[in-house]
Amino acid sequence: NAGVTQTPKFRVLKTGQSMTLLCAQDMNHEYMYWYRQDPGMGLRLIHYSVGEGTTAKGEVPDGYNVSRLKKQNFLLGLESAAPSQTSVYFCASSYSIASTQYFGPGTRLTVL
Protein backbone atom coordinates (compact mmCIF):
# COMPACT_ATOMS: atom_id res chain seq x y z
CA ASN A 1 0.00 0.00 0.00
CA ALA A 2 1.54 3.27 -1.12
CA GLY A 3 -1.13 5.33 0.64
CA VAL A 4 -1.34 8.83 -0.82
CA THR A 5 1.25 9.80 -3.42
CA GLN A 6 1.85 13.12 -5.14
CA THR A 7 3.72 14.02 -8.28
CA PRO A 8 5.84 15.97 -8.80
CA LYS A 9 7.69 16.55 -5.53
CA PHE A 10 9.19 19.86 -6.65
CA ARG A 11 8.44 22.26 -9.46
CA VAL A 12 9.53 25.72 -10.53
CA LEU A 13 7.26 27.70 -12.85
CA LYS A 14 7.41 31.09 -14.47
CA THR A 15 4.51 33.49 -14.03
CA GLY A 16 1.76 32.66 -16.48
CA GLN A 17 2.73 29.03 -17.03
CA SER A 18 0.32 26.23 -16.32
CA MET A 19 0.75 22.88 -14.62
CA THR A 20 -1.15 19.98 -13.09
CA LEU A 21 -0.40 18.30 -9.79
CA LEU A 22 -1.44 14.68 -9.50
CA CYS A 23 -2.64 12.99 -6.34
CA ALA A 24 -3.26 9.26 -6.22
CA GLN A 25 -4.51 7.06 -3.39
CA ASP A 26 -4.80 3.29 -3.24
CA MET A 27 -6.98 3.05 -0.14
CA ASN A 28 -10.33 3.20 -1.95
CA HIS A 29 -11.16 6.46 -0.19
CA GLU A 30 -14.21 8.44 -1.27
CA TYR A 31 -13.04 11.83 -0.09
CA MET A 32 -10.02 13.70 -1.40
CA TYR A 33 -8.68 17.16 -0.63
CA TRP A 34 -6.11 19.68 -1.80
CA TYR A 35 -4.53 21.98 0.79
CA ARG A 36 -1.81 24.58 0.59
CA GLN A 37 0.63 25.43 3.35
CA ASP A 38 2.34 28.80 3.56
CA PRO A 39 5.12 29.79 6.01
CA GLY A 40 3.89 30.33 9.56
CA MET A 41 0.44 29.09 8.73
CA GLY A 42 -1.48 25.90 8.96
CA LEU A 43 -2.97 24.21 5.95
CA ARG A 44 -5.82 25.83 4.05
CA LEU A 45 -8.27 23.92 1.89
CA ILE A 46 -8.27 24.73 -1.83
CA HIS A 47 -10.77 22.23 -3.27
CA TYR A 48 -12.18 18.90 -2.24
CA SER A 49 -14.12 15.98 -3.66
CA VAL A 50 -16.71 13.77 -1.99
CA GLY A 51 -16.63 11.14 -4.70
CA GLU A 52 -15.72 10.32 -8.28
CA GLY A 53 -16.95 13.01 -10.65
CA THR A 54 -17.64 15.58 -7.91
CA THR A 55 -15.64 18.58 -6.79
CA ALA A 56 -16.29 21.58 -4.56
CA LYS A 57 -14.56 24.79 -3.54
CA GLY A 58 -12.74 25.15 -0.27
CA GLU A 59 -11.40 28.16 1.55
CA VAL A 60 -8.93 29.46 -1.09
CA PRO A 61 -10.07 28.19 -4.52
CA ASP A 62 -9.21 31.18 -6.73
CA GLY A 63 -6.65 30.45 -9.43
CA TYR A 64 -7.04 26.66 -9.17
CA ASN A 65 -9.17 24.03 -10.85
CA VAL A 66 -9.59 20.36 -9.99
CA SER A 67 -10.91 17.18 -11.53
CA ARG A 68 -11.77 13.75 -10.16
CA LEU A 69 -12.36 11.55 -13.19
CA LYS A 70 -11.27 8.39 -11.37
CA LYS A 71 -11.90 7.57 -7.75
CA GLN A 72 -8.23 7.10 -6.99
CA ASN A 73 -6.97 10.32 -8.61
CA PHE A 74 -7.48 13.98 -7.79
CA LEU A 75 -5.83 16.55 -10.04
CA LEU A 76 -5.07 20.15 -9.15
CA GLY A 77 -4.50 22.56 -12.01
CA LEU A 78 -3.00 26.01 -12.18
CA GLU A 79 -3.99 27.63 -15.47
CA SER A 80 -1.84 30.75 -15.17
CA ALA A 81 0.57 30.56 -12.27
CA ALA A 82 1.22 33.62 -10.09
CA PRO A 83 3.95 34.22 -7.49
CA SER A 84 1.24 34.18 -4.80
CA GLN A 85 0.77 30.49 -5.58
CA THR A 86 4.27 29.68 -4.38
CA SER A 87 3.52 27.20 -1.61
CA VAL A 88 3.66 23.60 -0.49
CA TYR A 89 0.65 21.66 -1.72
CA PHE A 90 -0.71 18.68 0.15
CA CYS A 91 -3.24 16.16 -1.00
CA ALA A 92 -5.23 14.14 1.51
CA SER A 93 -7.86 11.43 1.43
CA SER A 94 -10.33 9.88 3.84
CA TYR A 95 -12.69 6.92 3.75
CA SER A 96 -15.70 8.82 4.99
CA ILE A 97 -16.72 12.21 6.29
CA ALA A 98 -15.88 11.34 9.87
CA SER A 99 -12.70 9.38 9.33
CA THR A 100 -9.10 10.53 9.54
CA GLN A 101 -7.52 12.31 6.60
CA TYR A 102 -4.22 10.86 5.44
CA PHE A 103 -1.80 13.13 3.67
CA GLY A 104 0.58 12.77 0.77
CA PRO A 105 4.22 13.89 1.03
CA GLY A 106 3.58 17.32 -0.48
CA THR A 107 4.65 19.21 -3.60
CA ARG A 108 6.85 22.26 -3.24
CA LEU A 109 5.94 24.76 -5.96
CA THR A 110 7.83 27.96 -6.68
CA VAL A 111 6.45 30.52 -9.13
CA LEU A 112 8.99 33.09 -10.31
Added chain:
Amino acid sequence: AQKITQTQPGMFVQEKEAVTLDCTYDTSDQSYGLFWYKQPSSGEMIFLIYQGSYDEQNATEGRYSLNFQKARKSANLVISASQLGDSAMYFCAMREGYTGANSKLTFGKGITLSVRP
Protein backbone atom coordinates in the same frame (compact mmCIF):
# COMPACT_ATOMS: atom_id res chain seq x y z
CA ALA B 1 -12.59 34.58 15.36
CA GLN B 2 -10.06 31.86 14.70
CA LYS B 3 -11.51 28.40 14.79
CA ILE B 4 -8.29 26.78 16.01
CA THR B 5 -5.84 28.65 18.23
CA GLN B 6 -2.35 27.50 18.99
CA THR B 7 -0.59 30.32 20.80
CA GLN B 8 2.63 28.71 22.01
CA PRO B 9 5.29 29.99 19.62
CA GLY B 10 7.82 27.30 20.39
CA MET B 11 8.26 24.69 23.04
CA PHE B 12 11.33 23.04 24.48
CA VAL B 13 11.38 19.83 26.47
CA GLN B 14 14.10 17.65 27.90
CA GLU B 15 14.36 14.15 26.49
CA LYS B 16 12.27 11.62 28.47
CA GLU B 17 10.08 14.32 30.02
CA ALA B 18 6.42 14.93 29.23
CA VAL B 19 5.18 17.99 27.35
CA THR B 20 1.76 19.51 26.72
CA LEU B 21 0.92 21.35 23.51
CA ASP B 22 -2.08 23.63 23.78
CA CYS B 23 -5.02 23.90 21.41
CA THR B 24 -8.29 25.77 21.83
CA TYR B 25 -11.11 25.67 19.34
CA ASP B 26 -14.26 27.56 18.52
CA THR B 27 -17.38 25.97 17.13
CA SER B 28 -21.13 26.09 17.61
CA ASP B 29 -21.60 22.57 16.25
CA GLN B 30 -22.41 19.75 18.65
CA SER B 31 -20.74 17.18 16.41
CA TYR B 32 -17.10 17.77 15.61
CA GLY B 33 -13.76 16.04 15.60
CA LEU B 34 -10.34 17.16 16.76
CA PHE B 35 -7.08 15.93 15.28
CA TRP B 36 -3.39 16.35 15.92
CA TYR B 37 -0.82 16.02 13.16
CA LYS B 38 2.96 16.04 13.32
CA GLN B 39 5.09 17.63 10.63
CA PRO B 40 8.80 16.81 10.93
CA SER B 41 11.45 18.74 9.04
CA SER B 42 11.05 16.33 6.12
CA GLY B 43 7.65 17.94 5.52
CA GLU B 44 5.11 15.15 5.58
CA MET B 45 1.94 15.39 7.68
CA ILE B 46 1.62 12.47 10.07
CA PHE B 47 -1.68 11.75 11.84
CA LEU B 48 -1.23 11.28 15.59
CA ILE B 49 -4.54 11.18 17.41
CA TYR B 50 -8.28 11.88 17.12
CA GLN B 51 -10.97 12.92 19.59
CA GLY B 52 -14.65 13.01 18.75
CA SER B 53 -16.90 15.53 20.45
CA TYR B 54 -19.08 12.78 21.88
CA ASP B 55 -16.21 10.65 23.12
CA GLU B 56 -16.43 10.49 26.89
CA GLN B 57 -12.89 9.35 27.44
CA ASN B 58 -9.71 11.12 26.41
CA ALA B 59 -8.08 9.58 23.36
CA THR B 60 -4.74 7.83 23.74
CA GLU B 61 -2.33 6.43 21.15
CA GLY B 62 0.88 5.08 22.59
CA ARG B 63 2.85 8.02 24.02
CA TYR B 64 0.24 10.51 22.81
CA SER B 65 -2.86 11.45 24.71
CA LEU B 66 -5.39 14.17 24.18
CA ASN B 67 -6.57 16.17 27.19
CA PHE B 68 -10.09 17.02 26.02
CA GLN B 69 -11.92 19.64 28.07
CA LYS B 70 -15.17 20.23 26.24
CA ALA B 71 -16.51 23.04 28.42
CA ARG B 72 -13.26 24.97 27.99
CA LYS B 73 -13.08 24.05 24.29
CA SER B 74 -9.55 22.84 24.62
CA ALA B 75 -7.86 19.78 23.16
CA ASN B 76 -4.29 19.71 24.38
CA LEU B 77 -1.83 17.10 23.16
CA VAL B 78 0.30 15.42 25.81
CA ILE B 79 3.45 13.63 24.73
CA SER B 80 4.93 11.42 27.42
CA ALA B 81 8.57 10.36 27.60
CA SER B 82 9.73 12.73 24.84
CA GLN B 83 12.19 11.42 22.28
CA LEU B 84 14.57 13.31 20.01
CA GLY B 85 12.44 12.21 17.06
CA ASP B 86 9.49 14.14 18.50
CA SER B 87 11.13 17.41 17.43
CA ALA B 88 8.72 18.73 14.82
CA MET B 89 5.86 21.12 14.13
CA TYR B 90 2.54 20.01 15.61
CA PHE B 91 -0.81 21.05 14.19
CA CYS B 92 -4.21 20.90 15.83
CA ALA B 93 -7.15 20.61 13.42
CA MET B 94 -10.93 20.44 13.64
CA ARG B 95 -13.66 18.98 11.49
CA GLU B 96 -17.11 20.44 12.14
CA GLY B 97 -20.28 18.51 11.44
CA TYR B 98 -20.81 15.50 9.22
CA THR B 99 -21.89 16.87 5.85
CA GLY B 100 -19.70 16.84 2.77
CA ALA B 101 -19.01 20.54 2.96
CA ASN B 102 -17.89 20.16 6.55
CA SER B 103 -15.57 17.24 6.04
CA LYS B 104 -12.67 19.62 5.55
CA LEU B 105 -10.17 20.23 8.31
CA THR B 106 -9.46 23.66 9.74
CA PHE B 107 -5.89 23.88 10.98
CA GLY B 108 -4.19 25.96 13.62
CA LYS B 109 -0.90 27.70 12.84
CA GLY B 110 1.13 25.04 14.57
CA ILE B 111 3.59 24.75 17.44
CA THR B 112 7.28 23.97 17.10
CA LEU B 113 8.55 21.42 19.60
CA SER B 114 12.25 20.93 20.19
CA VAL B 115 13.44 18.03 22.30
CA ARG B 116 16.77 18.57 24.04
CA PRO B 117 19.11 15.62 24.72
